[in-house]
Amino acid sequence: MSLHRIGYPCVSLLLGRTTNHDCTLRTASPEKLRALIRQNLDDLRAILAHNLAHGWRLFRVGSSVVPFGSHPINGVRWWDEFRADLREIGALVRAEGMRLSFHPGQYTVLNSPDPGIVARAVDEIAYSARFLSELGLDFSHKIVVHLGGIYGDKAAAIERFCETVDRLAPDLRRRLVIENDERSYTPADALVVSQRTGLPVVFDNLHYAANPGPGDLDDLLGAVFATWRAEDGPPKVHFSSQAAGGRLGNHAADADPADFKTWGERWSRHGEFDLMLEAKGKDQALLELENHL
């Protein structure tokens, strides 16, 4: 299998640590935010060391690593105050050939007809990009976003997404990658946007199962992998198994080894890739999976 790096998002269940400690807006204060950032960076460092010990070199940083990182309530100059920690973590990542990413949540919508929503989405991208840059990481360390809503006219919605991306500062645009989702945008849609914007495409197998759209799977995968240029690093994929008995698209607690083998071999036909396991069981599920291979 041409699997290069493997990893999981945000939380280590094995260590009981997370990069997502946060607070409510109501109780946020500079002192509290500082304490949370400190805790998140400490946990990030511990998680990366633990991951290395297992040979896991891919990790998604939680969007709350700096709580309210793109919100006006957070005026902490975290890039100054935690410079030493950020540099140390970044040096470890580079020295060990690890790859980090962000994946902002459902509220980050770059193609909304509402300019205020788009502006806040751009702020969230800017904060995430800044975090990776303050670590000293190159543009292979990505920010993964979905394309957003449809608003009754997919062609117009895609057009708005592309225009927003075209207007982004280069150091933000070069961090951005787009992912197919489970109800609105298929891999074929993401490829159209990629051709327009130059953004690489992340292929998610479970979203594909729920919302395959047009196109032969192997043709799609070939085209998706080809969207990654040298400066972007190897193609990234998201893998998860369907939860038994859950709604279509629900992530299972664990990775199904047969499912993993099928998709792993399918992806391998198109070249080397990095794989993010999106299971509720996080690194526990990853360990389980490796024990069954």
Next chain:
DNA sequence: GGAAGTCAAGTCTCG
């Protein structure tokens, strides 16, 4: 200390 309620934000569907 455990249990229940709450949380910045957006979009879509359903009643």
Next chain:
DNA sequence: CGAGACTTGACTTCC
């Protein structure tokens, strides 16, 4: 047109 789902863990409050 308003309410709830989506997805979701961690915090906050209550007892």
